[in-house]
Amino acid sequence: MAQFLSIDSWTGDFLAERDLVTPQQLNEASELATRWGSNLADVMLTKNWIAADDYYAALAERFSVELVDLGKEPLDPALLDHTEVAVYMRELAVPWRETDGDITIVTARPGPELILYARRKWGQNVKIRIAPKKDLQRAVQDVFSARYLEAAVFDLANHDPVMSAQTVFTPTQLVIAWAMVTAAAAGLALAPIATLIVINLVMTVFYLGNFVFKSVLIWYGGKNQHARERQLDAAVSLLRNEDLPIYTVLVPMFREPDVLPILANALRELDYPTSRLDIKIVLEEGDQLTIDAATALGLEDIFEIILVPPSQPQTKPKACNYALQFARGDYLVIYDAEDKPEPDQLKKVVVTFDRAPDNVACVQCRLNYFNREENWLTRLFTLDYSLWFDLMLPGLEKLKVPIPLGGTSNHFKMDVLRELRAWDPFNVTEDADLGIRLTQKGYEVRLAASTTFEEANVSQSNWIRQRSRWIKGYMQTFLVHTRRPLHLLKTIGPLGVLGFIFFIGGTMLSGLLNPLFWLIFGVWLVTETGLFDPVFPPLLLYLSLFNLLAGNGLFIFVMMLAPFRRNWLSLVPYSLTVIWYWVLMSIAAWKGAWQLITKPFYWEKTEHGLSKHTADEVSKAQAGQLAA
Amino acid sequence: MNWRRVAPYLFPLTVAVMLVGLALLLHARGYVSTSNLDLQGRTLLSMDGLIRFENVITAFPPVPYISAIVLSYVVPTGGTTGLTALSAGLAGMLVVAWFNAFRINGLSVLEACAASAALGLNPVFLRAATEGVGFVAIHWGLWLTALGTVGLRRGERVNDLMLVSVGLALMAFAHPFGLLLVFASLPFLALVMPPDRLRTAPIPMYLMLLFPFGFSLFAFMYVNWIFAGDASAFLYTISREAAGLGADAQIAASEPTWRTFAITAISLFAVSPVLLAFFMAARGMGPLRYAVLAIFATLLSGIFLSQAFGFFPSVSLAASLGITGAAACVARWPINRLNRVELNLLSAGLIGGTALVFIDTAPESERWKAAVMNHTVADSDPELTGLARALSGKSNVLFDAEAVPAVIALRSGTDGIWSGDTQQFRVASIRQRTDADMLVVRNSGSGLGSDRVGRIFPTLYESGATGYRLKYDGARWRVYEVSEEGQR
16 A cells, blocks of 8 residues: 655655755645655656656656666566566566576665565565656556456356356257247147247236336335435545555546546546555557547556457456456446546445445445436436436345446455456456356445446437347346356345346346237237237236236336436436337347347447537546646 | 244234224124125126126226225135125234334334224224225325325435325225325325425426326226227216215215315314324424325315215215324324324324214214114115015026126125126117016116116116016116016
């Protein structure tokens, strides 16, 4: 953990003497460093009061040691140990050369403490060189990239293959599917009406269960929410900065140069001591546009940039797995590029972890949208997300049903994340999968009342792409976790299984089945045909009618309730138009199902930055950056 | 089983069992409410296929009807005893729900037991419990609505919003009186909404609160349109019989009787003086005061509307709803502001309730009192009893039983009845003649006009038919039996 080092005051004076910082900046930096428990250099670099190149050159001069260009004189891989990477990143000191048994190290943080540390670790004759922090971090990444890339892709599949989506359908699942299709075909051939009634009955009961379950969730989700939020706020106000743990923030990005200023601004606004943040912007090596944009914004001086070497599958979880190996925090959170977490989110999560039992390994924060009023789709999407994160997930938490984690703002205990081999790179909703896996392994997920605001999709085609990936991921997750039904039952209990079936299975299956029922209903309504009468005996007809009316009514109603908590009541009337949203959902579900068979690991990229609000946010962020 | 958690519930469960026991005792002494008779008759007709499926699912109010049909699937021989047990059981469950809510609010086990007993054993509540599933469902709906009402403005929880809106929907589809209560509540819903949200978004707030009711109504009208060919068909099934108000009264709107209204309003205070106490105690606590006001105002307006539309149940039944309103206040009142005075006033309501049932002179209440005092219980409608007796054991009876289902319940079955949806009835309708052994017809001059038999044979009531002799003669109904001449 970074601390206020004795060398800091020397360095500070030295920089001031050379007019690289002003005395006022030095004083302020000292105060901040004391308050944050940080070191002076980090504060000055974070505040952009000194350029990184100037700082390291001054440092080399100050200590009369050589400044190494690691690009030209890279690290010697033979001297590095892969199990020590987190230590290298934490101490910013890495063995560089070995001459006659004496080690020379490069460091970005020289000083007496470093010398003591280096002597303890590498012997009394250790020699010291200086390298800029970003060069040092990049050099360590280069050494381990091949090895870590392999681990990022195959670690879970190798160690826990039954939990990996690398195999889409297991032989047993294929046999069961074949048996069911055969039984249905035989039934249709031998007793078509009876078979259709049975199929219809199963689907009807499923629908009924689905909306009853979701109603129960919403009911439980709404109970005691305010009291918990007040308690959390009170506990956050009692936190002391110096007691806060190191927090790794991963921000995986791909082809999103435009939203970088939003991200940089949002991360800067986090109410958490900078020195205790380990922020990693995770970029794909081939994504030159985003890399250039990050460089142009000077992000490398503040955040660590991890470049993920190209390989398949090119998915976000693989990138996160790769970056995870360089992480040095006690906790870790993932944010998307366009995310704007509420400033006190990390503190709220720390409190939530502190107050939770030891087996709570993940805290999920709420997601919602900053451009909710932009068009019809953003309004509906906001209603959808409000329902999901503000009402349903709290219900799952209360009933102790496995929580499928949302795409971002899920905070993990680092040791548990590593123990579980992190995210499944073959699953395109790796977060949802991880939530279920955590519960299966005996851990719990909690929710924290803090919101991260994102950009809602403004385009229906883009939305369908995004949703098709989610639904495909849900299908993958469903297939993975139902491979061992008894194990699932044993680990998450009957209520958990029920919740898993309705929440994961129900979400994808209703999207697939709805068009079928709409078609039957539409044909019946328009033609008044008696064709379906044999398939709908009176009781079933009544049940189906009940489902059609009560089910649709209930889902519209809960959509309506969703914005109540946030007082976004202008969205309420739009819930009456949700039927078209369901149509889009069904299109996405069928697209997802098709892709599950044809391109199971394909990451359907959601394009960000389309919203005009995002442009406004970028302008605001740039203004904020200038002010900083 | 965790006995420490379960043990406190033994007392309210005992109260619930007592309610069921008392209801069954009254049933054994001959008290069956008119609404239960009507419901049982309809259930028998639909279970035996004498009412078309379409008519079953388009009938209003659907809540008691569907409950009765489900019950008859589960307990086919339940009859009116089963219906009485069901309604009293639901009332008993409400007492348990009150107890549970009191405990959650922080009342001690003793206080919660005393409060739930004082409310649950109030004679007017027992009267409501024996009235029928529909009326008990109003109590349930009001309980949910009132709970949400007391909580919504104070806590701004989505759960309270759900309670209000779902409660309203339940009341509306439980009983015609419930439907009127929902309409009565409309202006007063504004009192319970969080003021800032009401100011900025009144339409969305009303939309949320009324959506379940509105959508259910739309769905019900849609079902009517699909199955009955007319979205408003259910309106014709709303009857005073189904509301338990007797068959002899007129459906036409009558002038509200100010005297009855005033008596009922006073009775509401007598049965639940605690409501007034809560209103007074809520000085300085705006949300609570408005909530109590909204509950009271809804009940009074509902009573007024029910008189205006001719669906006023009886003073004691209407006043019984005050008990549920009071229970909701106790369940949601800030525990540190809940004084012993208020709890004692719950017991005072017992006295008021006892007095009220003795003052109430409505025919149904008189029958109920007779059963309580183990006197002879008069028939709910002597003419229908006579009609049932005339039809008892007979077969080949052309009878529009749907027009007066209570007769089917009174004769304990549909055997031998050719009702409106049977083949024989349709043939008679087409051919304008029948070979039935008995013809049952309603007086076209009665309040409800002709029945379907009367429409086939317009002169039957007055003039009889060739080959038939008058078997039963009532002011509203006549029965003609085939004569020896006719048999030849």
